[in-house]
Amino acid sequence: MVEDDGKGPVEKGAHFYRSLQVDAHGNPINKRNAWATRAVVYVRLIPPGAADTVHFRMKIPEKTGGKITLTARLCYRKFAWWGTQFAFAGEREKSQSKPGVAPGANTPAAVTADYDDTKYAFTQSLRGVSAKEEKIPDLPIVTVAQNEVAVDVLPANAPAQQPKTQLAKEDWQRWNDYGIGLLLQGDLKAAQAAFERVTEVDPQNPDGWLNIGRAALQEGDLPRARTVLEKALALNPNLARTNFFYGSLMKSTGDYDQAASHFQIVLAQYPHDRVALNNLGRILFLQRKYTDAIKVLQQALAVDPEDLQAHYNLMLCFNGLGDEKMSKEHQARYVRFKADEASQAITGPYRQLNPEDNNERQSIHEHVSVPLPILNTAPTKRLAASITKIGVGTGVSPVQAGQSPAAARTTTTLGAQK
Numbered sequence: 001m002v003e004d005d006g007k008g009p010v011e012k013g014a015h016f017y018r019s020l021q022v023d024a025h026g027n028p029i030n031k032r033n034a035w036a037t038r039a040v041v042y043v044r045l046i047p048p049g050a051a052d053t054v055h056f057r058m059k060i061p062e063k064t065g066g067k068i069t070l071t072a073r074l075c076y077r078k079f080a081w082w083g084t085q086f087a088f089a090g091e092r093e094k095s096q097s098k099p100g101v102a103p104g105a106n107t108p109a110a111v112t113a114d115y116d117d118t119k120y121a122f123t124q125s126l127r128g129v130s131a132k133e134e135k136i137p138d139l140p141i142v143t144v145a146q147n148e149v150a151v152d153v154l155p156a157n158a159p160a161q162q163p164k165t166q167l168a169k170e171d172w173q174r175w176n177d178y179g180i181g182l183l184l185q186g187d188l189k190a191a192q193a194a195f196e197r198v199t200e201v202d203p204q205n206p207d208g209w210l211n212i213g214r215a216a217l218q219e220g221d222l223p224r225a226r227t228v229l230e231k232a233l234a235l236n237p238n239l240a241r242t243n244f245f246y247g248s249l250m251k252s253t254g255d256y257d258q259a260a261s262h263f264q265i266v267l268a269q270y271p272h273d274r275v276a277l278n279n280l281g282r283i284l285f286l287q288r289k290y291t292d293a294i295k296v297l298q299q300a301l302a303v304d305p306e307d308l309q310a311h312y313n314l315m316l317c318f319n320g321l322g323d324e325k326m327s328k329e330h331q332a333r334y335v336r337f338k339a340d341e342a343s344q345a346i347t348g349p350y351r352q353l354n355p356e357d358n359n360e361r362q363s364i365h366e367h368v369s370v371p372l373p374i375l376n377t378a379p380t381k382r383l384a385a386s387i388t389k390i391g392v393g394t395g396v397s398p399v400q401a402g403q404s405p406a407a408a409r410t411t412t413t414l415g416a417q418k
Contacts, residue, residue: 009081013356015367016044019045022037022039023038023114024036025115026346027117031116031120038115039347051184053182055367056369057366058369059369067151067152068153069151073143074146077142078139089124089136167200167201169201169202176207183215185363186364195215196208209231209232212228222249238265244275247262247266259279263280264280272303278309281293281296281300282309290320293313294318308337
């Protein structure tokens with residue numbers, strides 16, 4: 001749901017794919033001041049070859065009839081609404097001090113290299129603006145993907161029906177993607193259940209067995225991981241991702257020779273895979289083959305000079321060889337590139353004032369349905385009545401007594417319509 005008939009800001013309860021960063025005072029980084037980033041509230045993205053699973057809990061409105069159509073859309077807009085307004089018409093509110101100048105002896109400056117507390121109003125004159133027209137542009141919102149499904153609605157007093165799942169071989173990838181999304185969230189049991197569906201519809205497909213093994217390995221169930229990963233290897237002995245996770249399993253069990261051989265199969269196909277290089281280098285270090293480990297880990301640094309794991313293991317390898325100078329060099333780089341875990345404390349006040357962003361930050365979270373505010377207007381009520389549609393959006397859980405106005409906002413991203 002986007003305010004102002006699709007021209008305004010996206011409602012805060014939407015599921016966002018973005019990197020939300022804050023400065024030292026917990027202000028969002030949205031003023032072209034990336035250098036002031038001190039902490040990350042959350043990062044949401046779908047990397048190549050991955051998937052995401054989004055959870056919505058919908059409250060069925062009364063008097064919806066016998067069927068509801070759920071429509072889901074993934075939308076894209078190049079710039080956030082606030083950023084566009086800031087770029088074209090943003091100006092400091094008159095009551096504030098100038099950037100970098102404290103208004104009084106005991107009052108800090110509004111802007112430093114670490115933060116920007118400036119409050120902006122979008123009232124700047126557009127005269128002479130660098131655009132075809134002297135107005136703030138309305139950036140288009142593009143629908144990347146969309147789908148809808150109709151579900152039956154039963155009376156509240158009707159007995160619950162048993163769910164029925166129709167399995168088709170061509171749906172294996174949908175089950176697999178669903179499981180990948182759950183796996184990346186850490187919902188291991190639900191992910192394994194989804195991957196089991198893949199093995200049911202297509203038992204000759206190694207991906208189902210492989211991904212059950214991934215979840216079992218992450219859960220620490222090594223016997224089950226071995227069983228299913230060996231099934232995947234039997235179906236395709238040269239599949240790189242199966243060899244990678246089987247190598248990880250062998251590493252966990254202490255069988256370093258077996259682990260190294262499987263990682264070498266991966267690197268024969270993907271010689272610049274720095275994760276596989278790091279794993280092989282770590283195994284060689286554990287076998288006290290320090291010189292060989294250094295050669296492999298330096299290949300990882302050739303791919304990414306800031307690779308944290310490579311610097312850490314190189315520090316250990318050079319220490320094992322007695323080369324104190326090189327060990328300290330990689331130690332310094334490890335400390336330099338390591339994330340500042342203490343900086344997460346900065347996000348606390350921001351997350352208290354923005355419960356929707358705090359909700360989005362959680363690995364497993366739900367977007368809860370709320371009535372769309374737009375339906376409260378008389379013209380929209382008449383329109384909704386004439387076409388017999390009831391809108392339902394998504395937001396955070398109901399407001400508790402004593403919460404701030406910021407916590408009381410309810411927001412929407414997907415619709416549910418009769």
